[in-house]
Structure formats: C-alpha cells, structure tokens
Amino acid sequence: DTLRLLTWGGYAPDDVIAMFEEQTGHTVEVTKSNNEEMIAKLRATNGGGFDLAQPSQDRIAGPQAEFGIYKPLDMSKIETGLFIPSMLEATKGNTTVEGEVYAVPHVWGTSGLVVNTAMAGDVKDYTDLCNDDVAGKVSYRLKRPTLIGFAFSMGLDPFAAYGDEAAYKEILDQVEAKLTECKANVKTYWDGGDELKNLMRSGEVVASMAWDTGGWQLNDDNADITFVAPAAGALGWIDTFALPARGRADDAAYDWINFVMQPEIAAMITASAGNFTASQGGDANVDDALKAKYQASFPQEAIDNIKWYPSVPAGLEAMEGAALDRINAAN
C-alpha cells in the first residue's frame, strides 16, 4: 500500500521511511504541513486524500465535531505498550469525542523564546520582545500560540477562560493591543521553522518566539543562540496520530504508528525533529548533546511551569483569527 502521510517537517526522516518501506513493503508519500493546513486540507477533502495525519492533540476534538474529518482509532491495532502511559492517557482523554478515541501521541515539545544571548541577553519573557533595545530585530509567528504566550506573560490565564467566551474576548483584546503596539519592533512574522532559523542565523533577527528544537539546532551553529523557557512558562504541545475519515490505507497507517513508536526509531525521529517522543524509552538512545541542551533550557521549575494546551473549544478560533488579522493590518 501507499501510505499518504500528512505531517510536520522532520517527523518522517528519509532513513526511517526507507527502513519502514523495506520492512513492510508499503511506500510512503509525505506531505509536510502545519495544524491549520492539515485541518483545512482534510476539511476540503472531507477527510480524504491522506491516510494518516499528525495534528496537535488540542486541535482534534473541535474540528472533528465540526467537520467529521477523522475516524475513530481501533486501539486493538496499536501496540499501546510502546507509549509512555501518562501521555497516552492524557491524549486519549483530550481527543475523545462521543466516546470514541481519535488520537494517540507522537512527538511533544514546547514553544518559548529563541534568543541570541550575545545580542539580546535581556529577553526573558514574551513581552520582552517589545523592548526598545531589540527594535526591528524581533520575529514571531502570527498564530494562536503567540496570543496565548503573550497573555500568560501579561499575567492573564487564557486557558482558564476557554470556557467563557466573554472573558476570553477580554483577554484577547488586551493581547491584541499589546501586539499592535509591539508591531514596530517586528522585522517580519515568520511562518516556517527554517525561515526563522535563516533569520536568526544571519543575525537579521536576535530574539524570537519559537519552538524549543529550533533554538537547540541553532545552538549547534552559533553557541550564543539558544532556547529560553520564558518566565511566564513555556507552552507545551503534543502532536498526535489521527486517521482521516476516508483514508484508504488504515493498515499501513497502524503499521507506521507501531513502527515509529519503537524506541530506536523514536530516537531517530528525535534526532531529526529535535523533539522528544511519547515512545516509552525513546529518549534512551537520544544523543547526549540534545539532552544536555534540553536540561540547560529546562531546569525543574521551568518544566513544572510548562503550560499544556487544553483542547480548543469550537468557536474560539474565529475570534482569535479576527484578532490576528487586525494585528496584521495595524500600522
């Protein structure tokens, strides 16, 4: 079978694919994407066109309720023993709709700040990106994590307001004002990980909001650049496996899940993507340098302070979208 995989960059490295194809006889076609585009594509195809998707765990229940683009997982076909139990349970909990489980975890990580410490040592929190001393040398994404991060940094708690649209709106308005004011500081809004890396590496940008792995990879090239867990707390995410409603190669999909969750393979993925996986024992084989960087960025209190995304209720994204558009349009 051909497995059409809709995933993030780095989650399906060529060597893993080669091994998988050799072992199972399936072929793999990879389409790299991000959360929004995954949902958009599946919505357009009504859950067709792909056999396995990897959205974040907070972005499954809402779209599923709205568009019905996933099909329930047959847990009997998944070797659950390969997963870290706590993560598996948490993910299952977040992705259960009408009693059916729709996703299991794969890769997890955090978003925070990537800082060139030599040139912007003062940036410790999201709101520090708006400081004058880094004016014109700052970048972040114009996406919902930025809104959430700034909210925490401003002492607000958006996750607590998920259930209350009015309260959430209140928070959004404040964040919007802040980000609008901050816009002058921004060089450009980045869109993809490599784009940011280019910006940081060339020195065009000295501080940015980004994923942890981006910071660690940059650290290899330039020791001054690293990931910093913000004072308000890094944002924690888990990317999952979910079956599109009209995938045609479910068996190949289950094979892939079971294949990549093996500890050795998980380590290869960690090496490629830079993030740790939900594979039980998967971190054992990970290169020590990465572990060291992880530990440097995350002292224990920072780990405790990670804000894990709860599932996004339907409807919030429209509000966030409008806010983001306004920020984008502001002058």
Next chain:
Amino acid sequence: MITGIPQSGAFKWTYRAYVTLFFLYLALPLATVCVFAFNDSVFPSLPWEGFTWAWFFGDEAPYVGVFNERPILRSVVTSGVVAFWVSLLAVFVGTCNAFLFVRHDFRGKGFLYILMLLPLIIPGIILGISILVFSSSVANTLEDATGLWFDGLRPGLILVVLGQFSFITTFATLVISARLQKFDTSLEEAALNLGATPFGAVRAVTLPFLYPAMGAAGVVAVLMSFENFNTTLMLVGSDAPLTITMFDRLKLGSTPVLNAVSLLLIVVSALLGLASLLLQKRED
C-alpha cells in the same frame, strides 16, 4: 521600423539606457536565482561560499541535490501530468470554440463570447475556491444520496486539471481564433470544389493551417499550467504539483536546492519558449 524621425543624440542615448536598464531589471532576479544554485552554502543568500554542484547531484544531508530529492522529482512528474492534460483539453476545447465563434452565427453569440472571456477577469484564487466549494457540495450531495465516495470531486489532481483548464481554455481559444480568423474560407471551398467531403476539407486544409496556432496554444497552456499557483493551491490534494511543493519549501526557508530546480525550470521553459517561437515563425 521608423527610420526617418530625427531625434537628438541625448534623447536616443537616454532611451537606449532606459531599455538596457529595463532588461537588466527583467533578468536580475532570475540570474540571481541561477547563480545561487551553485553556492556552497545551505542558505540561498550571501555570503558566497564557493562553487558546488551539490544542489543538483548531492545525496548527503543537508546537501541533497534535485536529482536525489524524491518529493521534488515526484512533484515535477505531477506537474507534467497536469500540464499534459490541461493543454490537451484546452487545445481541444479552444479549437472547438474557435470554429464556433469564427464560423457560426447564432443567437446569443455575443453573450457567450463575453462569458468565454470571463475567466480572464476572475482572479485565479476565486476560480479555485468556487470550483472547490461547488465540487464539494456536489460530492456531499451525491454521497448523501448514494452512500458511495466521489473522490474525483474532492481536491486532487482531477480538480487541479479542471481548475487550470477553466481559464487556460480562454487563452487557447483566443490564440486559435485569431489564426482561424485569418483563414481564407475559399481554401475550404476550393477543397470541396475539388471533391473533398466537408469534414475532409477541414481536415486537409483548415486543420493544417491551424496546427501552428494549436501548437503555440499548447505550449502556452503547458507554461501557464506549470506556473499556476493561485488556482492550484485551492484544489490540490495529496499530490502536489511543483509550484505548490516549492511554495511549501520556500515558506519553511530552504536550501539552494530550490535554486537548482528553478535553474532547471528556466532551461526547460526557455527551450519550450523557443519551440513555440519557431512554431509561430512558421505560421507567418
């Protein structure tokens, strides 16, 4: 060419300088793209790190060359398949349209002609979304009614081909009509007069006359299909044509492998362009 109009030396000189500047402007970005295809650096920008062929033939990450990038090669094939079908359909329908509009008079002809031109003034993205929305709702209705799956109506290559075809046909029609208009119908009558059947006359005389235009329309269709982005973006499924793949890469920030692809594209399009030019030459 006008020979006789006297112009002051300064004016002539400025004019020439302007024209030169203009062509520099045209060539600059492409030249840059091509040059950086040989930069021995993982970023397609300065500084210049030395010359390399790695972006064509490399096979060792991160120096993976075009010829070893499976997704890019696959999307080139996809683009080729799409372009083939689009140009085939567009030339066929364009030829029919040309005969219809040039040879026939009927009620509502003017109206249909304007409708035919309409795709020129519909932004590509709107063509894309309207076809997407419409085919989805048709598919939903059909699926609800029959319980079967109609994947052909969901984003995918079929919709990409149809989406591109929907506006490229207008160009094909214009190119072929222009040629057909120049056709002297007495040639067809002469063929009839010499004993050919009506269809035989069209085949023996009119179609050969149209071949250069049909060829040119085909080449234009291939070029437009290859470079189309706006419409395709909305209709693409899991098989992405080259522009979409490149866009995804570019958004993420890419190695000069993109420059290498572009360089190859430039070479191929230049050859195609020359071919169409030669075809048009023969036309005159």
Next chain:
Amino acid sequence: MASDRSKLAFWLLMAPLLIWLVTLIILPHIGMFLVSLREKVGVREYETSFANYAVFFNEPLYWNTFARTAYMSIAATALTLLIGFPIAYYIAKLTRGRAKTTLFLMCLIPFWVSELVRTFGWMILLRETGVFSNLLQYLGLVDGPVEMLYNDAAIMTGLVYTSMLFMVVPLVTTLDSLDDSLIEAGYDLGASGFAILREIVIPHAMPGIVSGCIVVFMLSLGNYLTPILLGGKDSLWFTGLIYSQFITRFNWELGSAFGFLLLGLSSLIVFVGLKLSRQSLGKTMART
C-alpha cells in the same frame, strides 16, 4: 455557409463550450454565492442570511484591506503601463528583424519560470543580507545592512515585475499594427514628438493599453504570493484574507463571501475602466 451546415456539427461544437462554461464557471460561482449566504449558527447548523457580508462591512480591517488591495493594484497597473509603454514602443517601432525578435523574446523571459521563482529571486536580492544590501555596503554608500524587503515598495517591485509581460505583449502587438506612415504623416504635418504620442500613438494603442491594464490589474488584485513573500508583516492583501479563511480558519462561508466581494470589485473596476476608455471587452481581448 452556417445555414447550409448541418445542425449536428453546430451542436457538437457548442457542447464543449457549454460544458466548460456551465460546469466550471457558472455553476461554481452560483454555488459559491449560495455558500456565502450560509450563516453558521452552531456546530453543523447553518441559516441563510447575509451575515457573512455583514461581517465584512462591520469590520474596518476587512474593507481597509479591500481598499488597500484595490489601490495598490491600480497603482501597480499604472506603474507597469508607464514603465512598459516606452519599452513596447521601442520594440515595435525602433527595432526590426532579429533585434526585434530578440528583445521581444527577452520580455518573455520572466514568464519562463513560475511566479514563485521570480519572487524568490527578489527575496534574495532585497533582503537585509541580500545582494543589494551587500553591494551598497561594498560600495560604501551605506554603513550597515539595509532592509529592502518587507515593505510596499518591495510589493510594487514584485507586482510590476510579475505582470510586465502581460502589459508589454499587447502593447507591442497594437503598436506593431500602427502604420509607420501615420507617424511620419504626423511629423510631416509639423507635429512634435509629444503631440504625435498624444494624438496618434496613444489613441491607436488604446485597445492594447486597456487589455494590458485589465490583465495586469487582475493579476495584481488576485495575486497572493508576491504580497505574502515580499510584503512581510505589512503584507495584507485581500486574497490573503480569502486564503486564510479557507486554509487556516476553515471558514468557507466567510471566505466565499470575501471571494464574491473581490469578484464584484474586480468586475466593477474593469467595467469602469472600459467605460472610461470607451473600449469593449470583446474587442480589446481579441487582440492579445
């Protein structure tokens, strides 16, 4: 002749046209309009209303973007015309033979690669660590790196570049068809170069100007890549809004409404342009 031909041949020719127009142009637009009238009132619940249009009119952001896209496109069109006209005139009237073919071909060069590649080239040239910036520093004209990307000027540069071909080709075609002896007659009757340009060349080239402008305007208005990639943080473009409604907000209803508004805007501007220049769509387009 038509009347003598069999009806069958006529309908056989008519069929592809009708199938194409109805299934790929007319019905999809009707469908899109219907979707734009659906107001989402809950999960998988819709009502027919103009709510999506109301969203557009109640949110200054949207119609500001709308207006900005319109005037930037008009500006890009005007700029393309200004830059392209002298070039077209040069090719059509001041060169001949091989030089003419070569120059004409050279105008087509940007068309040989996709818009993406062209834009990519501009990005390499304009960015802070790019070619221009380094060149200026090397020449000692500036002290530090200069950022030329991510502003309206960059968008303009890209738009003009991308559409130049579609302006120059129809202009060359119409100017080519201008009989040289008309220009000579003008001189012979005592006119200056400027008077000839205004009274003879431009009126003659009007169909080409209009068709070029329409195409360039439509390309600019409907462009997505150039504003996104070159415009950076200020890159607001109406097609971008539509795109994000479809791709990142999954809000097809609002996206369709936006699409319809864009279609209305483009038709309106083209219509006004045609009226002002007293051209007809059929006539101008047939010349390209």
Next chain:
Amino acid sequence: MSETPDLECRAISKNFDDFKAVKDVSFSVPQGTFFSILGPSGCGKTTLLRMIAGFQKPSGGDLLIKGKSMLDVPPNKRPVSMVFQHLALFPMMNIGANVGFGLRQRGVNKTDVKQQVERVLERVGLGGVAERPVSSLSGGQKQRVAIARCMVLEPDVLLLDEPLGALDLKLREHMKIELKQLQSEFNTTFVYITHDQSEALVMSDQIAVMNHGVFEQLGTAKELYYEPATSFVAGFVGEANRFAATVESADSGAVQMVTAEGKALRGVEAGRGLSHGDKVDVFVRPEAIRLSRSAADLAQLGNTSEGKVENILFNGANSQLILRDLTTGAEMSMALPQTGEFRDLAQGDVIAFGWEPQQTRVYRAGGAHGL
C-alpha cells in the same frame, strides 16, 4: 448546336432575405465556349457563380450540367471546378500536392496522381515544379497552377471568379491572352466573371452583361460594343459621351432629337418605337467623333458642333481630348488623333467636331444606370 449545352440555367434566382441578388436568370453555354459574365460590383455575379459551383442554394429555378439537374448535388460531387479570385492555392501543400488534391480525393492511386499532375503542369508550361512550395511562384505562375489544379479533374465546366483581379496591370494584360489560349487548348467550357469590360471583350466568345441581378444583354464582344441593347450596356461597355434629349421625330430607326439647350441631334434608335416628346439618353463613343479646324470639313456628318479645349490628356496612342461644347456647355471626351494635324492643339483653342447619326445610339430614358 443541337447537342446538350454544358451548362444551362433556367430562371435561376437567389434571395438573401428580402434582397434579390439574382433574378430569374436563364442562359445556356455550349461546349467549349468562353462565356463571360460582366457587370458592376454587387450585381450578383459571384452569387450566380457560387450557385453553379454548389456553394449556394438557388431560391428558385433549375441548373443543369450536361443536361442533368444539379440542384441536389453537393459541391464536392459536381462536375465543375472553380478558380477562386485569390486562387485559394493550399499554402500548406507543395505545387504537386495542390494539383493532385482532387485526384487524391477521388481515390486515384499515387503513381497515377503523380503522372497526371506532371502532365497537366507541363500543359500549362510549368513542368518540373511539382516539388516546389506554392510561395515560390510568381503571380502569373500561381494563376496557371490554379487552373491546372482544376483541369486535371477534367471538369465539364470551369468557373473563374475574377481571377485576374489581384494581379497588377502589366501582368493582367499578359494573362488575358494566356487565359484565352489555355481555354482553347483544353477546349473546356469556361464561365468567367469580371467587372472589367476589357477582360471580357478581349477573351470571350459570349458575354452576358449583368446588372442588378438580371442579364441586360447576351452576345459577342462586337455585338455589345457596336449594338448595345440597353443604355446600361452602352454606358458600361466601352467609353461613351452621354446626353439627355427629347425626341422630335422618329422614323424607322432614325431619330431627330433636341437637347435641353435646344441643340438638334440625329441618331439611331436602339430599342422599340420612340415617338415625339419621349425623353431619351444619347450615347456617342469618343472614337466616333471627328475633329477639324474648320467646321465646313465636317458638314457632311449628321451632328456637328464647336467646342473649347478644356484639357488634353496626353497618353500616347490613347490620348484624349476634353472639350466644352460651346452651344450646350456639355463636356465631351474624344480620342485625340495621332496625326500631326492636332499636335499643337492647346488648352483654350476652339475647334469643330462632329459625328455620324449611325454612331449615335438613342435609348428611352430612365432605367439606365451609367458609370
């Protein structure tokens, strides 16, 4: 000629909506005739020819070729061939393929086609050019290829629609003679249409003068020139001076008239009985007018007058003199004799002129459409 004519039209007509382009025209063309249809632009010549070729359906009447009705025969089955105004040679084929086209349509085998093509090309004086492209030929040679392309099919009737119209003056003069020679060589029936009277006069065995969809006269060149049946023919064929006059008396063909200015004229009646008071048109050919320095020399001519020289259009043998008649004020055009006598004639000179009543043709006024 008792045998069936090659082509016969019986009251054939063609209407375009309300407009009658051809009105009940009947004629027959015997085998081997060079038959011309001469008429001004828009008179319906092409329409008539296209009906014969089958490209247009007659609104009424019948059309027979070699005695068989052609009404239901499609153009590709009719035994007629046509030479088009712009020749309609196929530019995408070489000369041989052009000439062989019709044979190939008939399914003749390749080697035969080749032979016959070569033979007919030789007959029109173009042997050995079969492989060359059409564009390599001169205008006159193309003309011959177009004829060869038709003749190779051995049609019963060859139709020609102003085939010389696109050629330049000198070549046209030359091709007139050549066409006539080709026709007598092939001995095929030619139906030739033209609006140029000199073409028709020089080449044809029979000429039909057409006007407003009807045949005004049918006859030989000399009959048309010397005995035009209607005032339209008198004006259209050859040059003529024309006056309006009123009949004084008419007696067995001889007519006495007076012009509006009171000048008396004598002429011969072309049609049926004129009588006193009838309005008439009078035609006199320029070459029929005699000039003299002294009026007495011309006294024996039936019509005399004096005129002032307005213009001398020197053109060698075809020089013309434009006089203003001193009595009537009419402008008269006449051939300037090439004798030394009038060499020193200058603008403003007054000179006598006159012409014989026999060369003065008189038609009832109205209905005539001059140039």
Next chain:
Amino acid sequence: MSETPDLECRAISKNFDDFKAVKDVSFSVPQGTFFSILGPSGCGKTTLLRMIAGFQKPSGGDLLIKGKSMLDVPPNKRPVSMVFQHLALFPMMNIGANVGFGLRQRGVNKTDVKQQVERVLERVGLGGVAERPVSSLSGGQKQRVAIARCMVLEPDVLLLDEPLGALDLKLREHMKIELKQLQSEFNTTFVYITHDQSEALVMSDQIAVMNHGVFEQLGTAKELYYEPATSFVAGFVGEANRFAATVESADSGAVQMVTAEGKALRGVEAGRGLSHGDKVDVFVRPEAIRLSRSAADLAQLGNTSEGKVENILFNGANSQLILRDLTTGAEMSMALPQTGEFRDLAQGDVIAFGWEPQQTRVYRAGGAHGL
C-alpha cells in the same frame, strides 16, 4: 524662369550600406509645376521623395527649397507636405480633425482652424463632412481629404507617393484628371511619383524617367513619348514592338539595318553616331503601323512586310491585332483601325503592314532594360 525654383536637388544621392539607391540626381522644379518621377519598382523613387520630405538623410548632395538648403531641417519644420501611398489618414480622428491637424500643431486657434478646414474641404468638393469619420468616405474622397490635409498648410511643395496605387481601375482613371485639376487650382508645386506611365503622361508638366537610381530622361510627356532618349525610355513609356538588328549604314540620323533573319529595316537614330556593324535595338509603336489588304498600298512606307493574324484582341477603340511576321517570324502587335475595312479580319488571314522610317527609333544595343 529666372525666379528661384521651388525645389532643387543638387547631385543628391543615397546609399544603403553598399547599395546605391539614388545616384547623384540633380533637377529643379519651378513654382507651380506638376513634376512626375516615373520608374519601375525599386528604382529609388520613394527614397528620393523621402529625402525631400526629410525622412531620410541624403548620403551626398544638397537639397534646396525656395533656395534654402534643407539638409539640417527636420521633417516637421520643412515647408513640404506629403501624401502617402496609403494616404495615412488618422483613423482615430474625424475628417475635420485630420485636416486641421497641421494647423493645430502650428498653434492656430480653434475657430480659425475650423474655418480654414471648412474652406479647404469645400475647395476639394467635400464641404460639410468635417464631423464624419474617415472610414465613411469612399476611396476617391479619402484621396481628396489627404490632399486637403496637406494643402491647408499651404506648403511650398506637395509630395505624392503613388497615391493612386491602391485605387481600382475606374476610380484611378477619374482621379488622374481630378488630381491635375486640383493642382492647377491650388497652383502648388507637385512632385508626383508613380510607376504607371499613363498617370505620369496624363498629368505632368515635366516627367523624369528614373531607372536604377538615375534619371534617364527629363522632359514633357510628348518628348518622352515621341523622342525617347534611351531604349529604356522607349520601352518603358508607351507600348512598343521591339527588334534586334545590325546597322548596315548610318547617314545623318537615317539608319539602314538588317535583322538576324535578313530583313532590311530603315529607321532614325536616337542617340549618337552609329556605324556599320553596330548591334541596335529598334522600337516601333503599335499605332505607327499601317495595315492593308494589298502590299502595294503600303509601298511608299519605308518598312513593309506581311503577317498572319494570330489573335484579334477586340477591345472597342483599343482593339489590338497580333500578327506573326511571315519573313522574320517575330510577333507584332498593332492597333486595329476602327474603320469597317478590317471588321471581318479573322485569325489565320494574311495581311500586309508597314511603317515609316521616321517612326522607327534605333538605339545602340545593351544597357537597355525593356519591359
């Protein structure tokens, strides 16, 4: 004519790279003259005219208008106007705007422009059409508008580049006369170029015959026709029969010759001293040849012969007879007299013909370019 000529060219020449299109041509055109330049296609006429108008820079020589050198004056400042071959009326303007174009360029105010335009349009017989679009005019009317557009500027010299070339035959005949009349009315100097000898002969005061970039002869129409200076002119202007012969004896202009077939001919020498044994070209005009049923009638003519009728090209007053000379086998063309005597002449008849030595022009062979 002692006053300065309107136009004077002094050894003017033009080279295109290696090719000499115009070679040291000198002439002057007095005020009010209708001056024609007649020559075959490609002889350099247009090039010469464009130099006068200023659209091409002479490679050498000088060009004066009203005595002032024009070499450094740009075309929009020269006091000459040009009527282009295809008229070059501005299709984007109505008739009035076309005619007023030049005046507007001079900054004349609107009402004056309007008045003058109306006046000049009336002079060319087109009053009241100023508001109509150019396309609503017939060919001849467009011609007049093109002339009006130039004349309204009152140029010193009006240049015309084959303005009748695009018109059809009948209209061309008519416009010839009209052009000449307009010229004498405006009394402006016209420089008119054409390759049609009848246009040049009919209209011009002076004609220059041009060939290969040089003027072969300059003179009035009659001079060119009756006394062509070179064999090129003899062949190009008017129709002529032409033979090759060898001089037997030449005596003060009178020449005795013999053709290759041994037939003796007598003629007059056109150029300088011929002598025994020189190869010559002999020209005889068709209308100079007399016909007779009996050879005796023609005995007093210097040259006589007998011929068989090959073809009778009936064309009214311009009918022609093509004979095959029985002794030399040459084809002879001659005018068919309109007298009754030859009406019954038929193909194959043998008839005597002859012509006078004075009408036989003899040129040294070589260098001549016939038709």
